[in-house]
Amino acid sequence: MTSSFLSDLVQYQRLFLMMIVLGVGGNLLIGFQVSVITYPSEDIKRFINATWVERYGSPLHQKTISLLWSLVVSLYCVGGLLGCLWSGPLAKRYGKKTTFMINDLIIISAALLIGCSRTARSYEMILIGRFLYGITAGICLNIHGQYVGEVSPKKLRGFANTTSSVFFALGKALGQLMGLRELLGTQTFWPLLLALCGFAALVQLLLLPFFPESPPYLLLEKDDKEGCLQAMKDLWGEGHHQAEVDDLMKQKASMRNSKSLSIPEVMKDKSLRPSLCIVFLLTMSMQWSGLSAIYFYAFEVFRTAKVEDVLIPYVALGVGTCEFISVILCCSIIDHIGRRILLWGGCAMMALVLAFLIMTLSLQDKFPWMSYCSIALIFLFVISFGLGPCGAVISVMVEIFNQSARASAFVIVGTTSWMCLIVVGMGFPFVVEILGPLCFLIFLAVLIGIVIFIYIFLPETKGRSIADITEELGRIQFGKKFLLTALGINLTRDPGFCTEL
Numbered sequence: 001m002t003s004s005f006l007s008d009l010v011q012y013q014r015l016f017l018m019m020i021v022l023g024v025g026g027n028l029l030i031g032f033q034v035s036v037i038t039y040p041s042e043d044i045k046r047f048i049n050a051t052w053v054e055r056y057g058s059p060l061h062q063k064t065i066s067l068l069w070s071l072v073v074s075l076y077c078v079g080g081l082l083g084c085l086w087s088g089p090l091a092k093r094y095g096k097k098t099t100f101m102i103n104d105l106i107i108i109s110a111a112l113l114i115g116c117s118r119t120a121r122s123y124e125m126i127l128i129g130r131f132l133y134g135i136t137a138g139i140c141l142n143i144h145g146q147y148v149g150e151v152s153p154k155k156l157r158g159f160a161n162t163t164s165s166v167f168f169a170l171g172k173a174l175g176q177l178m179g180l181r182e183l184l185g186t187q188t189f190w191p192l193l194l195a196l197c198g199f200a201a202l203v204q205l206l207l208l209p210f211f212p213e214s215p216p217y218l219l220l221e222k223d224d225k226e227g228c229l230q231a232m233k234d235l236w237g238e239g240h241h242q243a244e245v246d247d248l249m250k251q252k253a254s255m256r257n258s259k260s261l262s263i264p265e266v267m268k269d270k271s272l273r274p275s276l277c278i279v280f281l282l283t284m285s286m287q288w289s290g291l292s293a294i295y296f297y298a299f300e301v302f303r304t305a306k307v308e309d310v311l312i313p314y315v316a317l318g319v320g321t322c323e324f325i326s327v328i329l330c331c332s333i334i335d336h337i338g339r340r341i342l343l344w345g346g347c348a349m350m351a352l353v354l355a356f357l358i359m360t361l362s363l364q365d366k367f368p369w370m371s372y373c374s375i376a377l378i379f380l381f382v383i384s385f386g387l388g389p390c391g392a393v394i395s396v397m398v399e400i401f402n403q404s405a406r407a408s409a410f411v412i413v414g415t416t417s418w419m420c421l422i423v424v425g426m427g428f429p430f431v432v433e434i435l436g437p438l439c440f441l442i443f444l445a446v447l448i449g450i451v452i453f454i455y456i457f458l459p460e461t462k463g464r465s466i467a468d469i470t471e472e473l474g475r476i477q478f479g480k481k482f483l484l485t486a487l488g489i490n491l492t493r494d495p496g497f498c499t500e501l
Contacts, residue, residue, distance in 0.1 A: 023167030025204025026144035039179030040190035079134020084414035089144035104205040106482025111198025149398035150214040158334040162391035285450035287420035290443030328385025346388010351447035361437030
C-alpha cells in the first residue's frame with residue numbers, strides 16, 4: 001500500500017500540486033471565514049460605536065449595535081446564496097478555472113475593503129466586504145468539489161473529492177488559531193485577521209494559470225478532444241488514459257446535446273430525479289445533523305464544565321483540530337472502504353453520540369462531572385462527522401451527476417444548503433431557549449432518518465463510471481413499492497398490499 005502511494009505520488013505529482021492550489025484559494029478560505037468572525041466580534045462592535053460617535057457625536061443604542069453586528073454575520077449567508085446561484089452559469093460559460101480566478105479577484109477586493117475599514121473609519125466597508133466574501137463562498141463551495149473531482153482519475157476520485165473537505169476543516173482550525181489573542185485576535189490587528197483571505201486568493205490567482213482546465217469540460221463542453229487528452233497527460237503523466245476518455249465519450253453520447261443543462265431542464269429531467277433526491281436529502285441532513293448547533297452549544301458546555309473563559313478558545317481550537325485530523329483520515333480510506341459505508345456508518349455514530357450528549361447535558365445540573373462527559377462527546381461527535389459524512393457527501397455529489405447536469409445540480413443543492421444554514425443560524429438560538437438540551441432531539445431524528453435512507457437507497461459509487469451509476473439510479477423508485485421491496489416484501493405474491501390511490 002505504501003509503495004502504491006509513493007508511485008502515485010510520483011506519477012500524479014502535478015495533480016497533487018493542483019489540489020493544493022485549489023484548496024488554498026478554495027474551501028480553506030470559506031472555513032477560515034466561518035470560524036474567524038466570532039473572535040473579533042467585540043472589537044468590531046466597539047469600532048462601529050466609535051465610528052458613529054465620531055460622525056454624529058452620540059453613541060449607538062446597544063440594540064442598534066447588535067443589529068449592525070447581525071448584519072455583518074448574516075450578509076455573508078445572503079452573499080453565499082447569490083454566489084451559489086451564479087456559480088452554475090459562470091462555470092458553464094467560462095469553465096471552472098476561469099471562474100476560480102474571477103472568484104480570487106472578488107476575494108482580494110473584499111479583503112482590501114475590510115483591511116482598510118479601520119483606517120477609513122467606515123463600518124460600511126466591513127458590511128460590503130462580508131457580502132462579497134459570501135458571494136465568493138457560494139461560488140467556491142459549488143466549484144471546488146466539481147473541479148477537483150473532474151481533474152482526477154477514477155482511482156483517485158474519492159481522495160480528490162475529499163480534499164475539499166480537508167481544506168475546509170483546515171481553514172476552520174486556522175481561523176480558530178489566528179483568532180487567538182496572542183496572534184491577530186486583538187483590537188489592533190482584527191482588520192488584518194479578516195483580510196488574510198486576500199493573500200491566499202492572490203497565491204491561487206498567480207499559480208492557477210499554470211494548470212489546465214477540467215478535462216470533462218474541454219471534451220464535453222468545448223468539444224476539444226486534444227485539449228482533454230493534453231490536460232490528462234499534464235496532470236496524470238504519460239500513461240494510457242483511453243478508459244477515462246471512453247467514459248467521457250459515453251457521457252457525450254448520452255447527452256441530448258453537447259451543452260450543459262439549465263436548472264429548469266435538470267429539475268424536469270425524470271432520469272435525474274433520483275440523483276437530485278439523494279443529494280438534496282444528503283445536503284439537508286448534513287446541515288441539520290447538529291454540527292453547527294454543536295459548535296454553537298460547545299461554548300456553553302465548556303462554561304458549564306467550569307472551563308475558564310480565557311481557555312475556551314483553546315478548547316474550541318482542539319475541536320477544530322480534531323475535525324481536521326479526522327477528515328484527513330477519511331481522505332486516506334475513502335477509496336478503499338467506499339462512500340456508502342462511510343456515510344451511513346458515520347451518521348449512525350453521530351446519532352449514537354448525540355443520544356448520549358442529550359442525556360449528559362440534561363443531567364449535568366445534578367451531576368457536575370457530567371459536563372466533562374459532554375465535552376468528550378462533543379469531540380467524539382466532530383470526529384464521527386469528519387471520518388464519515390464530511391468527506392463522503394461531496395464525493396457522492398460529484399460522482400452521481402454527469403457533466404451536462406453537474407453544474408446546475410450543484411446550484412440546486414448549494415441553494416438548499418445555504419437555505420438550511422440560514423434556518424439553523426436564525427432558529428437554533430430560539431429553539432435552545434425553549435427546549436434546552438432537548439433541542440438536539442430534532443437533529444437526532446434527522447440523523448436516524450438519513451441512516452435508514454442511505455442504507456436502503458444509496459448505491460456504492462466507488463470506482464464506477466458515471467454511466468453505470470446513472471443506470472442504477474434510474475431503476476430506483478422512491479415510492480411505496482420500492483420501499484416494500486427493499487424490506488423484502490414481494491408485492492406480486494401478496495396482492496393484499498396493493499392499494500388503490
